[in-house]
Amino acid sequence: MDWKNQFSPLGVTTSDTLPDLMLSYLGSWSAINMIGQDKKSYLQGQVTCNVVTLTNEQSTLGAHCDAKGKVWSVFRLFHHNDGYALFQPASAIEVELAELKKYAIFSKVEITASQDVALGIMGDSAQSWVDSLSDSRADVRPITGGSAVKISDKRWLLLVNQDQAEIITNAFTAAKVTEATWTRFDIEEALPIVTAQAQNEHIPQALNLQAVNGICFTKGCYTGQETVARAKYRGINKREMAIVKGNLISALPEDEPITLERSVGDNWRTAGTLLAHYSFTDKTATGLVVLPNNLEADTELRIASQPETRWTIQPLPYSLEEDE
Structure with a gap:
């Protein structure tokens, strides 16, 4: 075998x-x-x-x-x-x-x-x-x-x-x-995962890389360093990676993009695409997604292809607050 x-x-x-x-x-x-x-x-x-x-x-x-x-x-x-x-x-x-x-x-x-x-x-x-x-x-x-x-x-x-x-x-x-x-x-553990589907989409801080010791701000020049520095010192980054969790109506496909939508009043708007996901046997699932960093913690989410679902943002195991 x-x-x-x-x-x-x-x-x-x-x-x-x-x-x-x-x-x-x-x-x-x-x-x-x-x-x-x-x-x-x-x-x-x-x-x-x-x-x-x-x-x-x-x-x-x-x-x-x-x-x-x-x-x-x-x-x-x-x-x-x-x-x-x-x-x-x-x-x-x-x-x-x-x-x-x-x-x-x-x-x-x-x-x-x-x-x-x-x-x-x-x-x-x-x-x-x-x-x-x-x-x-x-x-x-x-x-x-x-x-x-x-x-x-x-x-x-x-x-x-x-x-x-x-x-x-x-x-x-x-x-x-x-x-x-x-x-x-x-x-x-909220460790960023970038598959082929997510390449060239996000800056490092949108993937929380600064919070998991993946960025050195004192090492000198490297490709893309100016953008990374501006995101830290000028606050240009408007996104962050979140853990999300919710219910399922049907099994999530393994090889297709899974889009989340967020509640805006009585409407729904695209929030982001799952970077990774894991399904439990009790019709619930969890995942990682890059979201706008100004969302309220209790923002309601759903899977776009399963509009009856409801997902929520979960606490991260680390802080996103940066030392100056």
Whole structure:
């Protein structure tokens, strides 16, 4: 049996407790690899995060923008094998790879789409399970076949070669679940997700990147930096990413844009398109969406294709207030 077929949907209601330990094959995620003598300096001039100060034991979120500050990619950056890995939705990689390589001809750097496999370890016992893979206790660890990267207290990413991914999966004795559960964690932790559908739509602050340490405002110039700086110091950003939750009339399609509308008096107006969503078994769902940042917290929302639904904005797990 193909090892990738061992993962089953985990059907839970909003009140169900999750298993203590889960493994997921993250088939819709991948990475871009960067190696070469100039990898650090080249990447530093391209992205919002500070590459120079990133140690081997750390990861950071970051974004790559166009010249107008619109985001091509939101990624998790970490040292991997002999270079860097930029972990992100696989659908974004074709466009992001071309944009990231635009000026690489002038530097000693090689930028390629990774062939590694992404696995997710989740649950209360995720930390102790990952601790069994190596002697390291860092947030980024070399392991057999690749790297282990801490995402949050209950979640680790394993980016490993194909053979090691198969070995890990076949030996794993706890719950093997589809990547929908990983998406649920992303939503609840309000980590920005930019798939191909959302590329070149938003500036980094509209995706809350400043609140999850994905923007360094003191690192100097990079592509799109002027827009990012104006959004901070002149208040030009009028949007923010929100967690939303509500009921369903029918199942949400996986591969189609899902538009939310907001109540305006007796009318409804387009509010935004879900960046990601997760459905529970009790006909409720949750998601991430970029909304105008002047909406009242109790603004009523609905799915445009299911007008009988009602959704609401949920509290974020972090603050959007910025230090001056």
